[in-house]
Amino acid sequence: MMPAFYYLCLSFVLFVIGTAGVLLRRNALIVLMGIELQLNAGNLAMLTFARQLGDEKGHAFAFLIIALAAAEAAVGLAILVSLFRARQTINLDEASLMKR
Amino acid sequence: MNAAESFNLRLIPLLPFLGAAILILFGRGFKRGTVVAIAAGAIGAAAFLSFSAFFQVLPAVAEEGGLRDVVWKWIAVGNLSIDLAFRMDALSGLLCLIITFIGFLIHLYAAGYMEHDPDYARFFAYLNLFCGSMLVLVLGDSMPVMFVGWEGVGLCSYLLIGFWYSETANANAGKKAFITNRIGDFGFLIGMFLLFHATGTLRFSEIGPLATAGSTLMVPYWGMPLAFWIGLFLFIGATGKSAQLPLYVWLPDAMAGPTPVSALIHAATMVTAGVYMVARLHALYVLVPALMAIVALVGAATALFAAIIGFAQNDFKKVLAYSTVSQLGFMFVGVGTGNFSSGVFHLYTHAFFKAGLFLCAGSIMHAMSGSGDITKMGGLRKLTPWTHGVFVVCWLAICGVPIFSGFFSKDAIVAGAFATEAFGTGNLAWVGPVVGSMLLLAALGTAFYMSRLYFLVFSGASRADHETQHHIHESPSIMVVPLVILAIGAGLGGFVGVPGGLLGHPEWNLLGEWLTSSVGPELEVPHNTEMTFMAISTGLALLGIFLARAFYGGGYREPATKFASSFPGFVQLVRDKFRVDELYAAVIVRPLRGLSVALFRIVDRVLIDKLLVGGTAAIVDLLGRITRSFQVGDGQRYMAAFAVGAAALVFFATRPTLPAHLKVNVSGTTVTVDASRAGRQSQRGLTYAFDFDDDGRSEVTGTSPEARYTYDKAGTHTIRVTVTDPRWHTESHIKSEIDLGNGGRN
Numbered sequence: 071m072m073p074a075f076y077y078l079c080l081s082f083v084l085f086v087i088g089t090a091g092v093l094l095r096r097n098a099l100i101v102l103m104g105i106e107l108q109l110n111a112g113n114l115a116m117l118t119f120a121r122q123l124g125d126e127k128g129h130a131f132a133f134l135i136i137a138l139a140a141a142e143a144a145v146g147l148a149i150l151v152s153l154f155r156a157r158q159t160i161n162l163d164e165a166s167l168m169k170r
Numbered sequence: 171m172n173a174a175e176s177f178n179l180r181l182i183p184l185l186p187f188l189g190a191a192i193l194i195l196f197g198r199g200f201k202r203g204t205v206v207a208i209a210a211g212a213i214g215a216a217a218f219l220s221f222s223a224f225f226q227v228l229p230a231v232a233e234e235g236g237l238r239d240v241v242w243k244w245i246a247v248g249n250l251s252i253d254l255a256f257r258m259d260a261l262s263g264l265l266c267l268i269i270t271f272i273g274f275l276i277h278l279y280a281a282g283y284m285e286h287d288p289d290y291a292r293f294f295a296y297l298n299l300f301c302g303s304m305l306v307l308v309l310g311d312s313m314p315v316m317f318v319g320w321e322g323v324g325l326c327s328y329l330l331i332g333f334w335y336s337e338t339a340n341a342n343a344g345k346k347a348f349i350t351n352r353i354g355d356f357g358f359l360i361g362m363f364l365l366f367h368a369t370g371t372l373r374f375s376e377i378g379p380l381a382t383a384g385s386t387l388m389v390p391y392w393g394m395p396l397a398f399w400i401g402l403f404l405f406i407g408a409t410g411k412s413a414q415l416p417l418y419v420w421l422p423d424a425m426a427g428p429t430p431v432s433a434l435i436h437a438a439t440m441v442t443a444g445v446y447m448v449a450r451l452h453a454l455y456v457l458v459p460a461l462m463a464i465v466a467l468v469g470a471a472t473a474l475f476a477a478i479i480g481f482a483q484n485d486f487k488k489v490l491a492y493s494t495v496s497q498l499g500f501m502f503v504g505v506g507t508g509n510f511s512s513g514v515f516h517l518y519t520h521a522f523f524k525a526g527l528f529l530c531a532g533s534i535m536h537a538m539s540g541s542g543d544i545t546k547m548g549g550l551r552k553l554t555p556w557t558h559g560v561f562v563v564c565w566l567a568i569c570g571v572p573i574f575s576g577f578f579s580k581d582a583i584v585a586g587a588f589a590t591e592a593f594g595t596g597n598l599a600w601v602g603p604v605v606g607s608m609l610l611l612a613a614l615g616t617a618f619y620m621s622r623l624y625f626l627v628f629s630g631a632s633r634a635d636h637e638t639q640h641h642i643h644e645s646p647s648i649m650v651v652p653l654v655i656l657a658i659g660a661g662l663g664g665f666v667g668v669p670g671g672l673l674g675h676p677e678w679n680l681l682g683e684w685l686t687s688s689v690g691p692e693l694e695v696p697h698n699t700e701m702t703f704m705a706i707s708t709g710l711a712l713l714g715i716f717l718a719r720a721f722y723g724g725g726y727r728e729p730a731t732k733f734a735s736s737f738p739g740f741v742q743l744v745r746d747k748f749r750v751d752e753l754y755a756a757v758i759v760r761p762l763r764g765l766s767v768a769l770f771r772i773v774d775r776v777l778i779d780k781l782l783v784g785g786t787a788a789i790v791d792l793l794g795r796i797t798r799s800f801q802v803g804d805g806q807r808y809m810a811a812f813a814v815g816a817a818a819l820v821f822f823a824t825r826p827t828l829p830a831h832l833k834v835n836v837s838g839t840t841v842t843v844d845a846s847r848a849g850r851q852s853q854r855g856l857t858y859a860f861d862f863d864d865d866g867r868s869e870v871t872g873t874s875p876e877a878r879y880t881y882d883k884a885g886t887h888t889i890r891v892t893v894t895d896p897r898w899h900t901e902s903h904i905k906s907e908i909d910l911g912n913g914g915r916n
Binding site for chain 1: 803804805806809810813
C-alpha cells in the first residue's frame, strides 16, 4: 500500500492548481472548474485520512461533497448561461459591477 | 395639625408663579385685558393671602416662630437635610405684605404704562415671575430656599432690565447687573457653605439658638471667629444684590428697564434683599462687633458716596437710582448698628416713597414723550397736578421732613447709630458716631439732590421744545390711582413705627413690637438723644431743601451756574460718577477680556478646534484612506486575500508543539522525560500532561515540558504525553516505550 503521504501530496497539488485557477483566470467557466478541483482535492484528503484511521466518517463526508459539487456545478453553469445571455461575455472583469 | 402649620403658605409664591406660567405659555394669544387680569389677579390674590396670614393667623403663633409650611423634603445627603419649606414670621410677613401690596399697585400702574408695548404678555409674565421669586426669597425657611429666590429675582431683574433688548445698551445693562450679582452670589454661596460647616444646619430657626458666644461659630480662623467670615461672605452677596460699595455699579444702569420694573425691583423689593438677609441672620451678625462695623461702615460710605453722585445727574431715573443706592446704605447702617427693626422700618417706608417716586418718574416720562432728561423739563406742576402732588409727598418723605414716613425711619437709624452699643466700648466704639455723622451728611445731600430734582422738574418754566410741550398730559387714572395710594403710604406710613424714644411711648412703635419676635427688641435710644438728632436731621433736611431752592428754584439759578463754572473739573467728575465704571473697566473688565481672548485663541482655536477636533478627524481620514486602498473591487483579489488569511490561520493553529521523539533519560527506575521542542515553545502557554504507566490518568501535569517519575518495578513501560495549546484548544499526543530491563532490582 502506498503511504498516505503520496495521496496527500496529490491532494495538495490538486488544491493549489484549483486555487490558482480560481484566483488567476478571468474566464468564469475556468473558475468553476478550479472550484471543482479544490473540492475534489478535499475529497481525496478526506478519503486518505479515512483509510489511514479506519474511520467511515471520512467516506460519508466525501459523498456529501460530491453531491454538493454536483449541485454547485449545475447552479453555477445555469448562472453562467444567463450571464452570457445578459452580457454576451463570461469574462469576470467585464461582467463585474463592483468598483474598478 | 397645629396652628403654625394650618396655613398653606406655599400658595403665596405659587400664585404668581402660576400666573407667570400661564402668561409665558399662552399669553401671546390673550387680549391685553386678560393679561392684566391674570397677572394682577395672581399677585392680588397673593396679597390677600399674605394679609390674612399676617393679621389673622400670625399673631397667635408669632412667639413660637411663626407659620411654617413644609412642601417636601428637597435635599437629604449625609447629615444635610433641607426641606422645601416656607416660614412666615413677623419679619418675612412684613416683607410679604410690602412685596404683594406694592407689587399689586405696580402691576396696575404697568397696565397703563406698558399699554402701547407689543410685548405686553411677556412683560407681565416676568413681573409675576419676579414676585413669586421674591416671595420665595423672603418666605424661605432655610438658606438654600432663600438662595433659590435670590437667584430667581436676579434672573427676573436681568430679563426685565433687558426687556427692550433690541437696544444694545439695554441688553448690556442687563448683563452688567447679572454679572455683578454673580460676584455677590459667589460670596453668598461661600458664606452658606461655611455656615453649614460651622453649625451643621442651614435653617434660620436653628441658626439663631446656635449663635452663642461659646458655639462652633466662634472658632477662630485667620485671627477672626468663623462667624466673622461667614457674615462677611454673606455680606458680599448682600452688597451685590443691594447695590452697596463696591458692587453698586449695576443699579444705575438697571434703569434701562421699564419704569415699573425700576420701581418694583430696583427700588422697593429686590434690592432690599440684602438688608433682609442681614436682619434674618441678626443672631449671627451681632456675635462679632467687627462684622457689624464693616456692615455699618460700608452702608454709611455708600449712603454718602451715592448721595454725592446724585448731585450732578441729569437723568430723572439716574438720580432716583443713586438715591436708592444711598437709602439702601441707610438701611445697612440700621442693621449694622444692631438697630434691626429700624433698618427694616426704613426698608418699609422706602418701599413706599421710592416706588412712588419712580412711578412719578414714569408718569413724567410718559408726559414728556419718553425723555427723562431733567435739563429739558420744568414747569410741570400745573400740567401734571396729580403726579406733582404725589411727588411732593414722596419727596418730603425721602428728605425726612417731620410727620412724613421717611422722617421717622431715617431718624431711628441716625439716632440709633449714635446710641448703639453694638460696637462695645473697646477700640470699635468710634464706629457708631462716625457712621451717624456720615449719615447726617448723606441726609443733607439727599435733601439737596431730591429738591434739585423737584425744582428742576416741576417749578419755573418749561425748557422742553415746542413739540414735546404740546404733548404734555396727565397720565390715565389706572396710573394715577396707584400713585395716590403709594403717596398715602409714603405720607402716613411712618406712624406705625414712631421710635420709642421720641415721644416716650415705646408701645406706639407698632412695627418695632411686631418685629421683636423676629429680630429682637427695638434699640433703646434715650429721649434726649432722639430729640437732639430729630432736631438736627430736620434742620439738615430743611437746609438741603432751601439750598436747592437757592440753586435751582424755578430753573437753573445764578448760584448753580456759578458753582458749575468755578469748579468745572469737580462737577464733571461727579457727573461722570467718579469714573468708577471706567476704573472697573480698566482694572477688572479689560484684563479679564484680554485673558478670555487669549484663552479663546489658544485653548479653543488651537487646542480644541485644531488638535482635538481636527486631529480626530484627521486620524479617521487617514485610516479611511488606508483601508480604502484595500477595496479594489476585484473579487479574485478578495479571494486571494481570503486564501492567504486562511492559510495563515491553519499554519498558526497547527504549528507542531511536540518533538518527533521524546527524550527519555533513565537512571535506575527513575525516568526524566523532556517533551520540549526547539523554538519559542515556552511563550505559547502550553500545558503538558504526562501519563507514565499507560493507565489514562496523568501523573504529572503543568506548564513545564519536563517531568520525572519513579517506577515501582522494572520492565517495559509506555509513556504518553498530551500537550494542550490554550489559544487554539488543540491537543497533541506522543508516546514512547522504554525498557528498564532488570536494572535497579535484581
